[in-house]
Amino acid sequence: MEPFAPSVRQAAVAIRSLFDATPLQRNDFLSARYGADIWLKREDLTPVRSYKLRGAFNAMRKHMRGRSGADAHFVCASAGNHAQGVAFACRHFGARGTIFMPVTTPRQKIDKTRVFGGDCVEIVLTGDYFDQTLAAAQEFCAQQGAQFLPPFDSPDVIEGQATVAMEMLDQLGRAPDLVVLPVGGGGLSSGVSKYLREQAPETRLAFAEPLGGASLQGALETGQPVTLPAVDGFVDGAAVARIGALPFAELRRFAPSDVHLAPENRICITMLEMLNTEGVVLEPAGALAIDVLQDLDDIQGKTVVCVCSGGNFDFERLPDVKERAQRFAGLKRYFVLRLPQRPGALRDFLQLLGPDDDISRFEYLKKSARNFGSILLGVESTAPENLTALTERLSAAGFAFRDITLDDILSELLV
The missing domain is CATH 3.40.50.1100 (Rossmann fold)
Structure with missing residues (x-):
């Protein structure tokens, strides 16, 4: 097989006519959190904000x-x-x-x-x-x-994406212990994998896919590319129903356990942390590699590179990202509450709220109710246990309610 690295280096030299190598930055915040030497390959800083x-x-x-x-x-x-x-x-x-x-x-x-x-x-x-x-x-x-x-x-596309790995090794000056790669169609992950197999065979690879678009994991479990019956489109840069045939030819040597699945709402927590703590704007796919660090149990003391694949984030989506993050963290829950239609019922309910509980949504679902009214209730708090305690108080007080926070169908219809 003809060596891959020389053609990748030629591609990298040509790419310099468009832009300089993207930064490889050590991240102190993540390094301290995970007890590791965490570096970010900032593909969100190309001229088009992606690799x-x-x-x-x-x-x-x-x-x-x-x-x-x-x-x-x-x-x-x-x-x-x-x-x-x-x-x-x-x-x-x-x-x-x-x-x-x-x-x-x-x-x-x-x-x-x-x-x-x-x-x-x-x-x-x-x-x-x-x-x-x-x-x-x-x-x-x-x-x-x-x-x-x-x-x-x-x-040719895979070869171009592999220049990420060439730059990374040149910038770090040594082979990292682990590289974490986001996966969509597989162009980036297969290119980087192929280059490191030649130039840094001791480097381990971990792959990050959105939970609602695990096309690589599905292919590895089956032994060939499969088409997912449904895909969650939230992580739009990596929500691919079928891994590419050429990328899979390179990635098939890995095990399903090398792929880590990131829940879409958990990715939102990572996006907000990187924005608020580090001032780094990442799209959902760009945060994938960072998000799955919490799923890796053997990185303490290791040198780890996470590829941040893109930063094309529309800030009009920020309220939705915050909402998803709060739900996943257990800081916001939605209920359908049956409220008796009698004087004082609302006051009785309000007295059950804790000092840190805040009503973010209160909407009658049926305006003509005579005995009981169904209410869409959204409550935020500062800790998940506060909302658990609220539900216990509601039950003890005899209020009928249904938690629809994790009910995708009802949440979509009502929230």
Whole structure:
């Protein structure tokens, strides 16, 4: 097998025409928490705030050998970081780009993609779901004879993403004990894995997937890529229903136990901690590697590198992130409370609240109730045990209620 590292180093040299190596920073906060030497590879600090630019640029560079940008036409389907990377690289090369995005793509992402691509890029909004968008992009490629750029299932894209590992080793000056990698389609994780297998075989790898999008773990358990029946889209940068075939060819040597699943709401706690404590803005996928550190029981005293894959976070999502974090931490709970329709009933209920309990939601669900009224009740507190004690007081006082905090269907309908 031809060595991988020399081609990765060539790709890295070429990438320097776009941006300097992203920082590798020791994080004192995380190091103290875990008793380890924790370093963050800050891919959220590329010009497009994610590592995706690396693979898109490298694939374009290889396709255009001996050709001018004016002769090239690239196409991709993406609602996020891949689209922005392709747009930025198209403008760099002066190549034509057509980027297909779902109609439901947030305006912020569309606008950023347009800014990165400038006059070189046309954005086509089509399809309510990504599969429809992808089919339209591939049909367009066949009709126009354009070059399709997949987000992860391409050797040139994988090679470009592997430059993260080359930079990391050069910056650290030694091989780390452990590298923690987020996984979506597998382009980044397979590229880094392949490079470290050659250049730092003693380095152990751990993989982080969102709980609602565990396509790598599912493939490792089955022995081949599988399509997940459903995916939670909250971690949009890593919510992939099927690991790429080429990435899995490299990653299949790992065990399912090497993959750690991060609950979506727990990731929100990590995002808020990094924002409030460290001033680091991470998107949900960008926080994956940091989030699963709490699941690793053998990192004390070790040198650990976490790859922060992206920071494209829309602050309009911040209230939702805070809400999810509070729920997971047990600091906020929702109830459907049956309140007797009599004078003094509300006062009786309010007297059961503890000194640190705060009502954040109080809404009658049925306005015409005669004997009892159903109320959607949201309560926040400073510690989980406070809300447990509140439920005990409610039961002792004879109030009928239902905790719907973890009931996905009722929460979606009512909250």
